[in-house]
Amino acid sequence: MKPRSVPLLMVAVLVLGACTAMPSGPSVMVLPGSNKTFDQFLGDDRNCRQFALGQVGGASSPQASNTAAAGTPAVGAGSSGDPGYGAQYGYDVAYIQCMYASGHRVPVYGQMLGAPPATPPANYKPDFPPPAPQGNAP
Known part of the structure; x- marks a missing residue:
């Protein structure tokens, strides 16, 4: 290797x-x-941030060392072309799981219904007529 290419490689x-x-x-x-x-929330937040950081390989936690020892990638590693995005996604997933397990409210995506909306009975008649449609009235 030429002496000039070593600094370029380091850069x-x-x-x-x-x-x-x-x-x-x-x-x-x-x-x-x-x-x-709120004090319990702050304590759990601190613990879950540490846990999530260990999951993406950012801290020396027992879980991070077990993952590295097993030869498996950390959560989110390689899940996107952008390494920062993959690490953030993995961090968020681990953080949400930890906070949910600690009894806190976490974001839920999608529409969630316990039962379909009730339909009125067939013989239902409203007390007042529906409004006239808006448009070009004569």
């Missing part, structure tokens, strides 16, 4: 390394559980 490694960033916190909103105090 390339530094530039690529700067593209991957560990998440600094969750990008989702979690609310305290119904039976939880």
Whole structure:
């Protein structure tokens, strides 16, 4: 290898390394559980942030070392072309799971209905007639 290519190689490694960033916190909103105090929420938040960081390989936690020892990638690793996005997604998933397991309210996506909306009976007659349609009236 030429002496001139070593510094160029080092610069390339530094530039690529700067593209991957560990998440600094969750990008989702979690609310305290119904039976939880705000102090309990703050304690669980701190614990779950540490847990989530360990899941994406950002901290030396027992789970992170077990994952590395097993040779399996951390949560979210390689799930997108953008390494920062994959790490943030994995962090958010682990954080939500931890907070939900601790009894807090987490975001739920999609429309959730316990039962279909009730339909009025066939003989239902409203007390007043429906309004006239809006449009070009003569």
